[in-house]
Every structure is written in C-alpha cells, then in structure tokens.
Amino acid sequence: MAARIDALDRKILSELQRDAGRSLEEIAREVGSSKTPVWNRIRKMREAGIIGPSVVVPDPEALGFEACFFVLIRTSEHEAEWQRTFLKALRDRPEVQEAHRLAGDIDYILKVRVANARAYDAFYQALISEVRVHNVTALLSMEEIKATHALPL
Structure with missing residues (x-):
C-alpha cells in the first residue's frame, strides 16, 4: 500500500532526491515553506519509512x-x-x-x-x-x- 503524502511532501521529497545535502533553509525556500514545518514533515516521512538513510553517491x-x-x-x-x-x-x-x-x-x-x-x-x-x-x-x-x-x- 502506498503511503499518503500531500503536494508539499512531494515537493520536499523531490528536493531531497535532487540533493539531500543542502541546508533545511534552502529546501524550505525551494518548496515555499519555512524550516520548522519542512523539518517536521521530513521527520514524519522518515518515521513512516518513506525516507530511508541519506547517503553519498560517489562517482565509480x-x-x-x-x-x-x-x-x-x-x-x-x-x-x-x-x-x-x-x-x-x-x-x-x-x-x-x-x-x-x-x-x-x-x-x-x-x-x-x-x-x-x-x-x-x-x-x-x-x-x-x-x-x-x-x-x-x-x-x-x-x-x-x-x-x-x-x-x-
């Protein structure tokens, strides 16, 4: 069963997929929100298993x-x-x-x-x-x- 996420969650996930190493402030600015709500949504998506570990992708x-x-x-x-x-x-x-x-x-x-x-x-x-x-x-x-x-x- 797919997890329920809304449009803002999708925007946050898209930004994290692009580069999870950016600051929370940058991500919040890109999605049109402030840091605290973005952080809370990221935390909830991690707890729900929607977001896994953040990793570095080296160039093979x-x-x-x-x-x-x-x-x-x-x-x-x-x-x-x-x-x-x-x-x-x-x-x-x-x-x-x-x-x-x-x-x-x-x-x-x-x-x-x-x-x-x-x-x-x-x-x-x-x-x-x-x-x-x-x-x-x-x-x-x-x-x-x-x-x-x-x-x-």
Whole structure:
C-alpha cells in the first residue's frame, strides 16, 4: 500500500532526491515553506519509512571502477538451501550493486561494478566456486546513459 503524502511532501521529497545535502533553509525556500514545518514533515516521512538513510553517491569511474557488467543468471536449482547460499554470496560481495529475481527465462540479473574485465573474471570465478548456476551471461555496459534513484513524484 502506498503511503499518503500531500503536494508539499512531494515537493520536499523531490528536493531531497535532487540533493539531500543542502541546508533545511534552502529546501524550505525551494518548496515555499519555512524550516520548522519542512523539518517536521521530513521527520514524519522518515518515521513512516518513506525516507530511508541519506547517503553519498560517489562517482565509480573517478574511483577506478570503470567496468559495469549486467550479469544474467539462469539456474536449475530452486531449493531453499541453494537460494540462501546464493543470496548470501551476493550480499557478501560489494561488487554487486543490485540484484533482482526475475520472471521469465532469466532467473536473476545483477549489476556488478568492477575496475576491469580481469576483476570481473575474479568475481565470476569466486561466485561459481560458491554457488552452482546453470548459465551465466555477462554484458558489459559500453556507456551509462541514465542512472538515477529519483522517483517521478
């Protein structure tokens, strides 16, 4: 069930999605309100679970993580124990930025960020040594065209 928020909450969320590091005063000015009501609304949205933790988003390429792979995984294993082992392996690897279980021919898709192809191969070898998979296809992203966490509020 979607949380109930009003137009001012949406404006505040839009501003926070743009840059949560700005001062409360700047955000209040942008949404046409004062600091105290904006702070109270932010606090209430945090308490309701609408707003999660505020994080810094570093530039991967500036830090040497120049290769982004999308990894398609098919498995013939669907037992609970296999799934627990697989999910733990994904959670334990910081290279995995996203992991999704899919409907259709592909069972899982991973977004893996590494320095280069050699680093991806090391990741791949470590993963398949821990968990049995039927088929793995790695797709190298040639260019990131759009990346955002912002929701269309």
